[in-house]
Amino acid sequence: MIDFLLEIGFEEFPPSFLKKSANELSGKVVNLLNQQRIFHRSVRMIYTSRRIGVLILGLTRKQKPQVVEIQGPPKKLAFDERDQPTEMLQGFMKANNLKRSQIVVRKIKKGEYVCGKKEIVGANTEDILYEEVPKILKTLEFPKTMIWTKGGTKFPRPIRWIVALLDRRPLKFEFAGVRADRHSMPNQHFSFKPIRLEKPREYINLLRHGGVVVDPNERRKLILRRIKKVVEKMEGKPLYTNEMIEEINCTTEYPEAVVVGFDEQYLNLPEEVLMTVLKAQGNLIWLKPTSRFVCVFSARKKALQNVRKGYALVVGSKLYDALFYYKNDSKQGLTRMEANTKHMMWLNGLGSLYDKASRLSDFTNFFKQIPGLNLQTLKRAARLCKVDLLSEMIREKDFTSLQGIMGGHYARASGEEEAVASAIKEHYLPKFAGDKMPSTKEGIVLSIIDKLDNVVGAFLSGNRPSGSYDPLAVRRNGYAVVHLINTNSFDITLFNAVDALLKLYKKDIEHEILFEFFTERCIRYLQDKKYRYDEINAVLARWKGDIVDARMRCAALKKMSSKAEFTKLVIGQKRVRNILKNVKGLGKVSAELFKQGAEKKLFKKGMETDGQLKTLFEARDYQKILDLLLAMRPDIDKFFDDVLVMCEDEKLKKNRLALVSLINRIFLLFGDLSRIVIEGEKN
Amino acid sequence: MRKLRTFENIILDLSRYWQKKGCLLYHPYNSEVGAGTFNPATFIRVLDNKPWKICYVEICKRPRDGRYAENPLRFQQFYQLQVVMQPSPTNIQRFFLESLECIGFKLKEHEVRFVEGDWDAPTLGAWGLGWEVWLDGLEITQFTYFQQAGGLDLKEIPVELSYGLERIAMLLQGVKSAFDLKWNNTLTWGEVHRQNEIEFSEYNFLAADVRLLISLFNQYETEAVRLFEKGLILPGYDHTIKCSHIFNVLEARGGISISERAKMIARVRALATQAAQLYKQKKSERNVLKEGVKQ
Numbered sequence: 010m011i012d013f014l015l016e017i018g019f020e021e022f023p024p025s026f027l028k029k030s031a032n033e034l035s036g037k038v039v040n041l042l043n044q045q046r047i048f049h050r051s052v053r054m055i056y057t058s059r060r061i062g063v064l065i066l067g068l069t070r071k072q073k074p075q076v077v078e079i080q081g082p083p084k085k086l087a088f089d090e091r092d093q094p095t096e097m098l099q100g101f102m103k104a105n106n107l108k109r110s111q112i113v114v115r116k117i118k119k120g121e122y123v124c125g126k127k128e129i130v131g132a133n134t135e136d137i138l139y140e141e142v143p144k145i146l147k148t149l150e151f152p153k154t155m156i157w158t159k160g161g162t163k164f165p166r167p168i169r170w171i172v173a174l175l176d177r178r179p180l181k182f183e184f185a186g187v188r189a190d191r192h193s194m195p196n197q198h199f200s201f202k203p204i205r206l207e208k209p210r211e212y213i214n215l216l217r218h219g220g221v222v223v224d225p226n227e228r229r230k231l232i233l234r235r236i237k238k239v240v241e242k243m244e245g246k247p248l249y250t251n252e253m254i255e256e257i258n259c260t261t262e263y264p265e266a267v268v269v270g271f272d273e274q275y276l277n278l279p280e281e282v283l284m285t286v287l288k289a290q291g292n293l294i295w296l297k298p299t300s301r302f303v304c305v306f307s308a309r310k311k312a313l314q315n316v317r318k319g320y321a322l323v324v325g326s327k328l329y330d331a332l333f334y335y336k337n338d339s340k341q342g343l344t345r346m347e348a349n350t351k352h353m354m355w356l357n358g359l360g361s362l363y364d365k366a367s368r369l370s371d372f373t374n375f376f377k378q379i380p381g382l383n384l385q386t387l388k389r390a391a392r393l394c395k396v397d398l399l400s401e402m403i404r405e406k407d408f409t410s411l412q413g414i415m416g417g418h419y420a421r422a423s424g425e426e427e428a429v430a431s432a433i434k435e436h437y438l439p440k441f442a443g444d445k446m447p448s449t450k451e452g453i454v455l456s457i458i459d460k461l462d463n464v465v466g467a468f469l470s471g472n473r474p475s476g477s478y479d480p481l482a483v484r485r486n487g488y489a490v491v492h493l494i495n496t497n498s499f500d501i502t503l504f505n506a507v508d509a510l511l512k513l514y515k516k517d518i519e520h521e522i523l524f525e526f527f528t529e530r531c532i533r534y535l536q537d538k539k540y541r542y543d544e545i546n547a548v549l550a551r552w553k554g555d556i557v558d559a560r561m562r563c564a565a566l567k568k569m570s571s572k573a574e575f576t577k578l579v580i581g582q583k584r585v586r587n588i589l590k591n592v593k594g595l596g597k598v599s600a601e602l603f604k605q606g607a608e609k610k611l612f613k614k615g616m617e618t619d620g621q622l623k624t625l626f627e628a629r630d631y632q633k634i635l636d637l638l639l640a641m642r643p644d645i646d647k648f649f650d651d652v653l654v655m656c657e658d659e660k661l662k663k664n665r666l667a668l669v670s671l672i673n674r675i676f677l678l679f680g681d682l683s684r685i686v687i688e689g690e691k692n
Numbered sequence: 693m694r695k696l697r698t699f700e701n702i703i704l705d706l707s708r709y710w711q712k713k714g715c716l717l718y719h720p721y722n723s724e725v726g727a728g729t730f731n732p733a734t735f736i737r738v739l740d741n742k743p744w745k746i747c748y749v750e751i752c753k754r755p756r757d758g759r760y761a762e763n764p765l766r767f768q769q770f771y772q773l774q775v776v777m778q779p780s781p782t783n784i785q786r787f788f789l790e791s792l793e794c795i796g797f798k799l800k801e802h803e804v805r806f807v808e809g810d811w812d813a814p815t816l817g818a819w820g821l822g823w824e825v826w827l828d829g830l831e832i833t834q835f836t837y838f839q840q841a842g843g844l845d846l847k848e849i850p851v852e853l854s855y856g857l858e859r860i861a862m863l864l865q866g867v868k869s870a871f872d873l874k875w876n877n878t879l880t881w882g883e884v885h886r887q888n889e890i891e892f893s894e895y896n897f898l899a900a901d902v903r904l905l906i907s908l909f910n911q912y913e914t915e916a917v918r919l920f921e922k923g924l925i926l927p928g929y930d931h932t933i934k935c936s937h938i939f940n941v942l943e944a945r946g947g948i949s950i951s952e953r954a955k956m957i958a959r960v961r962a963l964a965t966q967a968a969q970l971y972k973q974k975k976s977e978r979n980v981l982k983e984g985v986k987q
Contacts, residue, residue, distance in 0.1 A: 020785050021806035021823060058806075153810075155821040157780055157837050157849050159741075166821070167837070169782065198799050201786055260805070290829060291807065304829070308803035312828070315802050315863075319828020322868060326765040333763070354952060 011070055011134070014209035015142060016055065016062035016172040018194055023165055024058070024259035026152055028225070030165070031056035035063035037145045045141075046073040047134050055223045057262040058307070059194075062172070062223075064209055072131030079105050084114050084121035098123060139180045142173060146184050161186060170194055174209050195219025196262045198308045220309065221262045229258050235266035236294065236303050243268065245296030247303055257292050261307035269293075269320045273300045275328040278335055281414050282402075286327045289407060293320070327407065334402040338415070343423040346399045347392075353399060356470040356481075359514075362395045365466075368513050369394070369458050375509045376454050379499055383428065387451045390432035393420055394455060397433075413437040439489055446496065457493050457501075460486040464526070465510050469518060487530040494556045495534070503527050503554030528552060535563055543686045544570065550681035558629065562680060565631030569639075570685075578639045582682040585645070585673045588654060588666070595667045602664040607651040611644045615672050622678060634679055645672065699861045699875045702795050703749060706773050706855065709794045710747035713787060715775060718748035723930060724937040727752055728774030728854055729813060732929060735964075737776070738838055739971055741847045744778040749857070753937060755944035758893035761886045764869030768892050768944075769885070771857040778850030780837060788835065788853060792827070796864055802828055811836045815936050815960040817843035817968070820852070832859050842968020843961075896944040905945075909938045909956070916963050925970050932963040 015038060022030070035054040042049050042065070050067025081087065087098040094102070094109070102112065107125040115124045147162075154163035162168075162185035173180040173189035182189050192203040193212070199220035206212055213223055222228040232254055240247055257264070275283065276298070287293040287302055294303040304320045306312065338346070350362040359365070369391040377384050397416035402408045408415070417434025421427070428451055435452030436459055438445050447453045467473065467483045474483045494501050507523050528549055534556075535545045540563040548562040569575050603609045618637050625634050654665045676682060697705075711717055721731040728750035729735060737744050750772045758768030777784065785806075793799060806823035811834060813819070822836035834854040838846050858870040858881065867873055871882030912931045919928035939956050942948050948956065 021808070023808045025808075153821070155837055155839055155849075159779065159847050159849070161849075167780075167782075169785075197785075197789055197804065198802075201789075260807070292805075306803045307805065309800050311801050312803050316828050318866075319803075319830050319863065322765075322862075323829045326763065329763060330759075330766070333759075 010050070010067045011176040012209040013049075013065045013068055013134075013138065013176075014062065014172055014174045014206070014212050015064075016060050016170075016193055016212075017146070017168060018060045018170040018172070019164070019168045020166045021058045021260075022061070023153070024256055026165070027056055027058070027061070027259045028255070030149060030151060031061040031225075033149055034061055034145070037148065038063050038065070038142070041137075041141050041145060042068070045137050046075065046131065047137065048073065053224060056225050056259070057221055057223060057228070058260050059196075059262060060221075060223070064212060066210070068134055068175075069131075070134055072134070072137065074131045075129045077127050077129060078113075078115070078124040079107075079127060080115075080117075081105075081112075081123040081125060083119075084123055087123045101125070135175050135178065135180065138173070138175060139182055142180070143182045143184045158186060170203075172206065172212075174206055177208050193219075196221050196307075198263075198312070222264075225258060228261065228264060229254060232257055232261070232264045232266075232305055235264055235305065239266045239268050239303055240296060243296060243299075243301070245299035245301065247294045248297045249294045253294065257305050260291065261305070263307055263309075264305050265308065265310055265313065266303055266305045267313050267317050268296070268301055269304050269317050269324070270301045271321065271325055271328055275332060276300055278328065278331055279414075279418050281411055282331050282335065282408065283328070285408060285411060286324060286331060289327075290320070290323070293324070330405070331402070331408065334400070334405060334408070338400040338402055338419060339422055341400075343393060343396055343419050343425070346396045346419070349399045350396060356466050356472070359466050359470055362398060365462065366392050366395055368510075369455075369462055371513055372458050372462065372510055373454070375506055376458070376499075376501070379450070379454060379501075382450050382454060386426065386428045386432065387454055389425065390429045390436070390451055390455050391458065393425070393429065394433045394436050394459065439492070441485070442488075446493070453493055453497055457490055457499075460490045460493075461506060461510055464490070465507065465514065465523065468523060468526070469514060469516050473522075483526075484530065487527060488534060491527070491531050491534045491556055495560055498557050500557065501555075503531075503556060505554065507554070524554070527554065531556060531559060535560065538563075540564075540567060541570075543684055547682050547684045548680040550684060551677055561629055562631050565635055566680075568632065569635045574639055574642070576687055577642050578635070579682050579685045579687055581642050581645045582673070582676045584649060585669055585676065586681075586683040588669055589673060592666055592670075595663060595670050598667045598671055599664060602661060604661065605652050607644070607648045608665065608668065611641075611648040611672065612668055614641055614644045615668070615675060619675055622675070626678065631679070638676060638679060641672065641675075696874060697796055697861070697864050698877060699857070699873050699881060702861050702864065703771075703773065703857060705795050706791060707747055707749075709791050710775050713745070713777075715745040715747035715777070718746050720748060720750045721933070723933050724753045725750065725933060726754055726936065726940055727813070728772045729816065729818065729852065730933055730936065731774070732926060734774065734776050734852065735816060735818070735841060736926070736929065736967075736971055738778055738841050738846060738850045739844065739968055740975070742778075743848070744776065744850070747773070747775045750774050753940070755892070755896035755941045758889060758896050758944070760893040761871065761882070761889040764871065765859070765862075767858075767870065767885070767889050768896060769888065770870075773853075773855040773857055775853040775855075776850050779848045780851035784851050785835075788825075788833070795860070797827065805829075806835065807831075809834065809836075814957050815939070815964060816841065817961045817965045822851075827860070827863055830859050830863060832856050832863070842971075843965040844968050844972060896941055898945075900941050900945045902942065902945055905938050905942050909935055909942070912938070913959060913963065917966075920963075920966055920970055923970070923974065925967055925974060928970075929964070929967040932960065932967055935963060936960050 031054050035052060039052055048069045049065050053064040055062040055064060081101040082097045087095055089095050105125050111126045113124050113126055114121055151165050154165055156163055157167040164185060168185045168187050170192060171184060171187050171189035172191060172193050174191050179191040180189055191206045193206060193216060195204055196219060204215050204219050216223050222231060236247055287295050292305045296302055304316060306316050353362045355362050355365045370388050373384060373387045373391055394416060397403050397412060397419055400415060402415050403412050413436055414434055417430045420430040420433050431449050432451035432455045435447035436455040438447045438456060447456050463486045464483050467481045472481050504524050508520060511520060532545050536542060544566045545563055548559055548566060552559060598612060618641055621637060622634060652665060656662050707717055718733050725731060731750060733746055752772050753769050755768050757766050759766045789799060805826040807826055809822060809824040811820045811822060818841040820836040820838040824831045825833040825835050832855060836852045838850045838852060840846060861873050862870055865873060871886060873881035875881050875884055912934045916928045916931035939960060943953060
C-alpha cells in the first residue's frame, strides 16, 4: 500500500469557486483511480486560499489485473474434423500471443466463436498517475481565468508550485510551466522556505507547522472555535451565517480571531449601513447589538495587536463616511432631494428621474382594482421611490446596494407614513433569482410598476437585450415582473399593462416586440416551474398576458399529459390543423349542406361543447375544459374516417372545411395543442 | 526604539528596493491622472510586449474622494508608488512581500491579505486580474496581472503594483490620520496638503464651472482625434488623459446624468483604445521598415 499527495499551489484563489474547484479536482482524481482499477482506502480533499489538492491513502502499487477476451474466428472455421486448430486459429493465436489453453468457445448472437482469454497485468499506479494527472488538470473548468506568461496555460490565478508525491517518489510531470515535485510552501506569514515532504503522510502535520491548516473541515471548525473563544463573557451575539464562515474559510490558511471595537456614535446608523460596512470587509462579524465585532484573520498570533488597530481604523473610517453621508442626507431632507431628481437624467431621451417618478405615479391607476391595495400610499411611494438615488449615501459606491433601503429610512425620517416607507424600501426586491420578495401589497405593486417601466424604458431608449448584451438587466426585470404577478396571483393582463404604460410615454413603438419579450420571459418562468417547453408553447399560443391563467392552464395540461388519452387529444388537434393549412376564406357552417351522419354529429358535438365551455372558462376550470375537448375526439375521428373533406364538390368541401375550422377554434380557446410533441412522431 | 520612517524615506526605500530588482526609476506624468496606470510609462509601454521594468511615484487625482481634509483616509489627491514588471517574474508575490519588510513591516506581526479584486479601468479599455492587498485590513496596494490594455490582448503579461503610500505610511508611523503623517522630520503631510484638499474639495464639489468643463471636454476630444489622424499618438493620448480628468471633475460636481456619465466613459475609452491601436500599428510599420533596412 502506498499514499498519494497532489497539491496545486497558487497565488490567492477567488474564494467564490475555490471549494467547487477543489471538489472537481479530487472528484476527477478519484474517478481516475476507479476507472483504472486502482484500489485506495481513503480520500481527503484539500483547499486553502493558496492551494487545492487531494491526499489519498492506501493505494495499490499496480492496477488490478484484468482478464480480457479477444474474439477470434467462428468455431466452425477454427477447428478441423479432428478437433485440431485450423490454420486460421493458429494464425489468430500467434497474432495475439495466445496458448492453446487460453482458447475458449463462446456463444454470441452470431453463433459460436472462439475467444482468447488473456490476463493483462496491471500497469504501475505511478505510470498511470504520471500520465493522467496532468491531463486532469487541463480539464478543470473555471468561471474566469487568466494567463500570467506569454502563451501560457489559463488558470484562475498563477500556479507557483505543484506537489505530486507517490509515497517517497515525486511524479515530475509538468503543468502550466511548473514541474511537479515534493516541495510545498508554508504560509507567507510564517516563512518563504519550501517544505520538503518525504512522504504524503507527513503533509498535514508539516504544513500545520508552516501555518497552514490544509483540511477545510478542520479549518472551519477552528474558525468557529476561535470566534466562540474570543466572544466568551462578552455582551452581544455574533451575527453570522454559514455562507460567511465558508467565505472566511476560503480566504484563510490559518485562522485567528480578535475582537475590535468602534465608536458608539455609529450605532445611530441604520443597522443595514453598519452591516454593509462590516460585510464589505469579508471577515468581520458583528456582535449585535454592541459596538464591537470579531475579526477573523489569517496570520500569526503575534499580529493580533496590529490587526486590531488596523481594522479599527478601516471600519472607523468607513463608518465615519457613512455617518457623514447619513447626516447630510437627513439634513437635506426628502423634499430637497426630490427637487434635485429633475436634474438627474434617467435613460437616454426619456427625461429625468422626476419624470420617471411622475410616470410611475400615474401608472399606479392601472393596478387600482387589486384587492387590499391602498392607492394613495402606492402613489406617494411611487413619487418618492427614486429620490434616494440623489442622496450622498447611495451615490457612494460602497453603499449603492442600499438603494431603496435608505429611501425607506429617509422617508420615515421626513415624516412619511410607515406604509410608504416600507413600499420604498422593498421595491427593488427581488434583486436576483431566489432573493427575498417584497411583503406589503404596495411594495409588491411598486416593484412590478418600476420593473415594467425599466423594461419598457430600456426598449424605448435603444437598450433592448440581445444575446449576451443586456446592460440594464432587462431580462431579470421582466422575469421578476412575471414572478411577482404569479406568486401574488394578481389578476393583471400584462399586455394591457404594457399598452397603458406606453400611452404614458407618448412614444411610438411596436408593442409586439414587448409582448414577444414578455412571452419569452413567461416561457422561461414556466420552464423554471418545471413545465414542458412544448406544453408552455401550446398554452401561450394565443396569450394575452395573463400570467396566473397561463400557469393554471399549464398545470391542467401537465396533469392531463400523464393520461393515455392525452396523446389522442393532441393528435386530434394536429389532424385538424393539418387539413386547415393554407385554407382561407371560409364562411359559416350551414347544417343543410351536411350529407353524412358523422358531419352532423361532429357539428352538434362542437356546438354543444362550445356552449358548455363558456362558463367553464369563466370559472377557469381547465381540468374540465380539457376533459370536454377530449370528449370530442371520437366524433372527430369518426368524421375523418367517414367523410372525405377534400371532395370534388366545391360547396361541400368548403362547408366541411368550415366545420373543421369551427372545431379548431374551440380547441384554440384553450391553446394550440398541435404544438405539443408526441414521442415517436416527427413534428 | 525604532527610528520613525518619514513619508519621503518610505518612498526612497521602496524606490531603491525596486531599483535593485532592475526597475528603471521614473517620474510622475505632467498632467492630472487618476492612477499611475494612465502614465504612458505604463499604459503605452505595456503594449510593446517587450521586457519593461519601471518604478515611479504618481500623483493621483480623484475629485470625488475629496473630504475637505476632514476624513483621515480620504483625499482628492494622493500618492501612489507604481511598479510595472513585464513579463511578470514568477516570484513577484515574494518580491512584493519583501518590499513591505524592507520598509519596516515584519510579516510575522501583521496580516497581509490578498483580496480578490478584478481590476478594470473602463476609460482605458484595460482590465486585469489580481488582488487588493490589505495590511491589517487596510488596502495598501493593488496587485494586478494585466490582460488587456486599450482593448488589446497583452501577450507578455505585465504585473502592476500600485502602492497607496499614505496608507502604508500611516500604518508604519502609527497615526490615525494621513494629515498627521511626518513627511520629513519637521513637516507633516497635512501641512503640505491641507489647504490643497480644502480648496480642491470646494472646487470639485461646488465651484467647478460645468459648462466650461463640458466645452473643454469636447474640445480636447476633438483635438485628440485630430492628432491621431496626423499620426501624433502620444500628444493625442495626452489629450485623452485631459478628457479623463475633466470627466472625473464633472462627476464629482454632479453635473452629469447617469446616462451621460456612461456615454462620456465610452468616449474616453474610444480615445484610449484608438491611441493603443494606432501605437501598435505604427510600431509594427516601423518594425517592417527596420527589417527592410537589415535585408
